[in-house]
Amino acid sequence: MSQLPRRDPRQEWIARNRLHPRHEEVLAALGQGATSEWPGPNGLVRKNPHRVGFIGPNGIKRIDRSGTQQGAGGGKASAPVAEHKPLTEIAEPAFLVAVVPDMAGGRLSGHDKDLLGLARRLADADPAAQGAVLAVVFGSHKETNLGEAGVDRLLHLDSPEIAGYAPEARLGALITVEQAWTPRHWLLPDSKLGGGELGRRLAARLGERPATGIWQVEADAESATGWQCTARGAAGSLDIRRPLPRIALALAECAEPVSETRHAAAELVLPQPLPSTLSRIQDLGQVSVDPASVALSEAEFILAAGNGVRDWDAYHRAASVLGATEGASRVAVDEGYMPRDRQVGATGTWVTARVYIAVGISGAIQHLQGIQPCEKVIAINMDPSCDMIKRADLAVIGDSTQILEALVTLVSQAREEKRDAA
Amino acid sequence: MQPESAMTPALEVTVLVSIGRHPLTGRVRRADQDARGVELARSLADAEVRLLHAGECNESSEAALRGYLGMGFSELALIEQPEGADVLPALSEALDATSPHLVITGERAERGEGSGLLPYLLAERLGWPLVSGLAAVESVEDGMATLLQALPRGQRRRLKIRLPAIVTVDDAAPTPRQSAYGPARRGTLETSAGEVCNDDEWATWQVQPARPRPKRLKIVKAASARDRFKAAAAKAEGTGGQVLTDVTPTQGAEAILTLLRDEEVLR
Ligand SMILES: Cc1cc2nc3c(=O)[nH]c(=O)nc-3n(C[C@H](O)[C@H](O)[C@H](O)COP(=O)(O)OP(=O)(O)OC[C@H]3O[C@@H](n4cnc5c(N)ncnc54)[C@H](O)[C@@H]3O)c2cc1C
Numbered sequence: 001m002s003q004l005p006r007r008d009p010r011q012e013w014i015a016r017n018r019l020h021p022r023h024e025e026v027l028a029a030l031g032q033g034a035t036s037e038w039p040g041p042n043g044l045v046r047k048n049p050h051r052v053g054f055i056g057p058n059g060i061k062r063i064d065r066s067g068t069q070q071g072a073g074g075g076k077a078s079a080p081v082a083e084h085k086p087l088t089e090i091a092e093p094a095f096l097v098a099v100v101p102d103m104a105g106g107r108l109s110g111h112d113k114d115l116l117g118l119a120r121r122l123a124d125a126d127p128a129a130q131g132a133v134l135a136v137v138f139g140s141h142k143e144t145n146l147g148e149a150g151v152d153r154l155l156h157l158d159s160p161e162i163a164g165y166a167p168e169a170r171l172g173a174l175i176t177v178e179q180a181w182t183p184r185h186w187l188l189p190d191s192k193l194g195g196g197e198l199g200r201r202l203a204a205r206l207g208e209r210p211a212t213g214i215w216q217v218e219a220d221a222e223s224a225t226g227w228q229c230t231a232r233g234a235a236g237s238l239d240i241r242r243p244l245p246r247i248a249l250a251l252a253e254c255a256e257p258v259s260e261t262r263h264a265a266a267e268l269v270l271p272q273p274l275p276s277t278l279s280r281i282q283d284l285g286q287v288s289v290d291p292a293s294v295a296l297s298e299a300e301f302i303l304a305a306g307n308g309v310r311d312w313d314a315y316h317r318a319a320s321v322l323g324a325t326e327g328a329s330r331v332a333v334d335e336g337y338m339p340r341d342r343q344v345g346a347t348g349t350w351v352t353a354r355v356y357i358a359v360g361i362s363g364a365i366q367h368l369q370g371i372q373p374c375e376k377v378i379a380i381n382m383d384p385s386c387d388m389i390k391r392a393d394l395a396v397i398g399d400s401t402q403i404l405e406a407l408v409t410l411v412s413q414a415r416e417e418k419r420d421a422a
Numbered sequence: 423m424q425p426e427s428a429m430t431p432a433l434e435v436t437v438l439v440s441i442g443r444h445p446l447t448g449r450v451r452r453a454d455q456d457a458r459g460v461e462l463a464r465s466l467a468d469a470e471v472r473l474l475h476a477g478e479c480n481e482s483s484e485a486a487l488r489g490y491l492g493m494g495f496s497e498l499a500l501i502e503q504p505e506g507a508d509v510l511p512a513l514s515e516a517l518d519a520t521s522p523h524l525v526i527t528g529e530r531a532e533r534g535e536g537s538g539l540l541p542y543l544l545a546e547r548l549g550w551p552l553v554s555g556l557a558a559v560e561s562v563e564d565g566m567a568t569l570l571q572a573l574p575r576g577q578r579r580r581l582k583i584r585l586p587a588i589v590t591v592d593d594a595a596p597t598p599r600q601s602a603y604g605p606a607r608r609g610t611l612e613t614s615a616g617e618v619c620n621d622d623e624w625a626t627w628q629v630q631p632a633r634p635r636p637k638r639l640k641i642v643k644a645a646s647a648r649d650r651f652k653a654a655a656a657k658a659e660g661t662g663g664q665v666l667t668d669v670t671p672t673q674g675a676e677a678i679l680t681l682l683r684d685e686e687v688l689r
Pocket of ligand 1: 363
């Protein structure tokens with residue numbers, strides 16, 4: 001069938017005529033629902049004020065004037081904006097910009113997204129010869145929004161030899177990418193482990209002098225690559241302006257992350273298998289560190305206690321079984337149950353944990369401020385209406401002592417089963 | 423240095439030391455990470471530690487280098503280089519000649535470009551393995567060293583590496599001891615001339631004191647005024663997570679455990 005839209009004047013007429021007996025039916029068929037606005041026969045917009053808004057939870061009519069609502073449908077929010085973003089596909093790129101994101105915890109970090117934003121700037125600078133952004137991702141990941149972060153091509157390498165700390169094997173993989181596609185730019189996050197290290201290894205192997213600690217990139221017709229960069233040097237005390245080299249290690253916030261377009265993130269496959277490297281570095285795995293010795297501000301996993309903790313021995317036991325660093329609300333500290341250096345919040349420590357469990361903490365604003373950067377917050381509380389529940393990604397309503405006890409039992413059970421199986 | 427004795431062959435360690443810069447006053451000092459590297463080398467059992475520096479020899483740099491001698495050394499090898507020279511050829515030549523088992527460096531220099539590339543270039547040139555961000559050396563046996571690498575968030579990873587190798591130390595390595603005045607005065611700087619290679623590229627770059635970086639503005643991209651207002655007035659609130667009411671403690675604990683497993687924080 002032809003893809004041309006076909007008009008049915010009679011249907012349109014019925015849709016315009018709200019007194020027509022089949023008006024509702026036709027509107028539904030046209031997929032407009034019961035509209036409150038429609039173009040009249042003379043091109044004027046007609047409105048039915050009785051159809052505007054929806055009935056709120058307390059039986060009162062509410063009107064949402066954002067324009068996202070039509071008709072008297074239930075107060076459904078508009079479709080997520082993501083779907084409206086235009087999909088950009090670059091079939092035959094003029095060149096490639098390779099990015100190796102860190103993917104800490106299996107997701108794109110803020111630093112990675114900034115870097116992809118920078119890669120997009122480099123790739124899209126010349127509309128006549130547009131480049132594509134190639135992301136090289138090592139290991140398994142949980143990220144589903146690679147396309148929205150600006151990735152056109154994705155090379156996902158997940159073989160056992162590059163798992164864990166395997167800089168030599170990963171370097172071998174990057175060299176294969178270099179030989180296969182010769183990207184015009186290599187961008188890596190200048191982070192402590194991961195990008196910062198891999199990028200320096202790559203530069204040393206390729207014999208290119210990279211720029212490190214880049215925080216600004218500007219177009220500059222005079223330089224060889226067409227770009228000029230500003231990089232931090234001498235432990236952050238100097239600014240070095242220089243032409244952007246092929247291999248660039250950039251700091252966080254070096255560019256704005258991609259927000260307006262969506263990209264294909266099409267999977268690529270390496271044309272040849274990874275070279276087998278004889279590794280001289282052997283990864284013996286992570287060492288268990290005493291969580292109590294980790295500074296609160298950089299702990300990854302915190303079990304924080306508030307005024308709702310009744311059994312303090314059980315709480316300390318739970319923290320040690322879970323392997324979590326202990327934190328506390330101000331009340332718990334003031335009452336003398338916890339030391340002062342464990343206080344989280346405005347007058348305590350600002351924590352950056354990936355997972356934060358708040359046990360019996362009501363979520364006063366002074367406390368919530370301190371946990372702003374935390375990724376996942378779990379609340380255990382008796383009161384389903386408190387502010388901590390609103391902040392939490394998962395909230396369990398119940399008595400803290402019982403829930404902690406159950407959690408400890410489950411975890412120890414799971415550990416024992418694992419030990420028996422091994 | 424003594425040649426290998428007939429008894430247990432000592433572990434030969436070379437620490438590359440550089441001249442640091444105090445972050446506030448800008449005064450010349452011993453570099454913090456290099457001093458940590460020296461401290462790490464001192465803590466190794468029967469190691470013969472040698473200090474090596476390539477660079478200018480003048481009054482202020484001598485004061486900084488004597489800071490390392492004050493950590494209990496009688497001499498420091500100094501390869502003279504003009505200011506702004508690329509020290510890589512000189513260092514790799516010296517390391518080739520002495521062939522130590524372990525080379526310890528800091529992560530990046532406190533002056534100059536400070537790109538942190540030197541250890542990587544040395545490793546590439548000498549063909550040795552490199553491990554970065556070290557917190558401790560646990561043991562050295564049969565040509566293999568067991569190391570502890572510092573990970574973000576206070577975590578540690580154990581690695582085994584074949585010697586000879588280059589390692590860089592992290593800020594998590596042991597804090598360096600005070601430099602004692604007497605040994606610092608008594609120690610000698612063994613000066614030698616080395617291959618000179620000028621860094622021409624560096625001379626062409628514009629270098630200026632760091633300006634503060636602009637703060638990133640919170641840009642709200644919203645189609646309607648209402649959305650922009652909502653974003654501007656938003657409280658730090660989650661997107662509304664899952665709330666489990668009327669569950670038994672065990673069910674609640676199971677839900678928590680699932681999330682902890684998904685986030686991989688349980689060990
Ligand atoms: C200037 C200033 C600065 C401050 N700075 C900080 C700060 O840095 N950090 C900080 O934390 N506070 C700070 N506060 C204090 C803050 O305002 C709150 O008073 C404090 O955070 C409340 O602590 P809480 O949630 O533990 O106690 P509460 O508010 O008493 O909350 C206890 C919670 O536990 C729940 N509960 C009770 N029993 C149980 C049970 N058996 N099982 C499960 N849940 C239970 C309750 O439902 C309640 O939600 C500051 C206050 C001021 C004025």
